[in-house]
Amino acid sequence: MKRNIHLIAAARPNFMKIAPLYHALAKESWADPKIVHTGQHYDLNMSDAFFHDLQLPEPHIHLGAGTGSHAEQTGKVMMAYEKIVLEHKPDMVVVVGDVNSTIACTLAATKVVYDPDDTSSLNRPLVAHLEAGLRSFDRSMPEEVNRLATDVLADILWTPSSDGDEHLLHEGVAREKIIRVGNIMIDSLEMMRDKIEADPAYTDLGLEKGEYAVVTLHRPANVDNPTSLKSLCDMLTHLAKALTIVFPVHPRTRKNLESTGLLASISDNPNIKLLGPQNYISFMNLVFNCRIAITDSGGLQEETTYLGIPCLTLRPNTERPITITQGTNQLSTLESIEGQIDAVLRGESGKGSAPDLWDGKTAGRVVDSIKSLLDT
The missing domain is CATH 3.40.50.2000 (Glycogen Phosphorylase B;)
Known part of the structure; x- marks a missing residue:
């Protein structure tokens, strides 16, 4: 049986993060990935050419949330996505980044109940946050609030680097929820190099x-x-x-x-x-x-x-x-x-180096993680 996996995207950077993962999942016989476009942002560069460059199909599901204040956007996405989750019953929901749609879909998916008579913990989709653990420590930034709330609620936290792991552990997150997979944006860069x-x-x-x-x-x-x-x-x-x-x-x-x-x-x-x-x-x-x-x-x-x-x-x-x-x-x-x-x-800035697992192979590690999680 194929496992139904929703990939949530709201803006151009989100689509770039899910593109390598979509392609990696689409190659797997057990996976049925679906792209969910929340419509939170209208982007002039969200054109046919953009999807062609990423080799992505048109999103499978459109929520059409539109613009508005932070509360309006979050509320619209939550209400629209809750209906989709109940209709499609995905096995896993993957949220990325830190936009309002990230926390909105996390809230909808973690609160939904598939069967009112089922009291098991599997009576809803698993929720995974790709690019978890990033922190600016500035709560005046709406993105920081979204990051914090999403990482508290999500079942699985895929981090891009060691500092993400450290932030989450410092916040009291259980170590078994944290999986370092690397930086998915580097996959996009290498895919389009x-x-x-x-x-x-x-x-x-x-x-x-x-x-x-x-x-x-x-x-x-x-x-x-x-x-x-x-x-x-x-x-x-x-x-x-x-x-x-x-x-x-x-x-x-x-x-x-x-x-x-x-x-x-x-x-x-x-x-x-x-x-x-x-x-x-x-x-x-x-x-x-x-x-x-x-x-x-x-x-x-x-x-x-x-x-x-x-x-x-x-x-x-x-x-x-x-x-x-x-x-x-x-x-x-x-x-x-x-x-x-x-x-x-003057050449005094130093060379620097790429962090561990920023190697263009993050999507493969995420796929392995998803398979392991859904097989248990």
């Missing part, structure tokens, strides 16, 4: 390998405050004296640059190339060939560590501390970043 390397993104811009910086900035703390935004523009101007800058501008960031009149201060600089949002393959082609990355996002910290590229993360904390202690990442502030940039360009 040939397309990334063949993409003409950086050559089309007339760039030379190792002679430019990639910048991504979108967090409210950095781009919503006019004073901070002015400091960021000053930083870009400083960096542009040494390197060409490639800056795919997030819609939120562009809107704020326009409203503050700061857009012209960087768009007129010939060494700053402002781009629209990029698809994964083109963006990673730019990253593969850059000298340094400056970001406030999460995933790029991991990818640059794996690739051995210096990364400066403009945040007070990171839920991926192993990218700092072992990798190529450094936390930065508006006050420190120019000095850190100069140090990187």
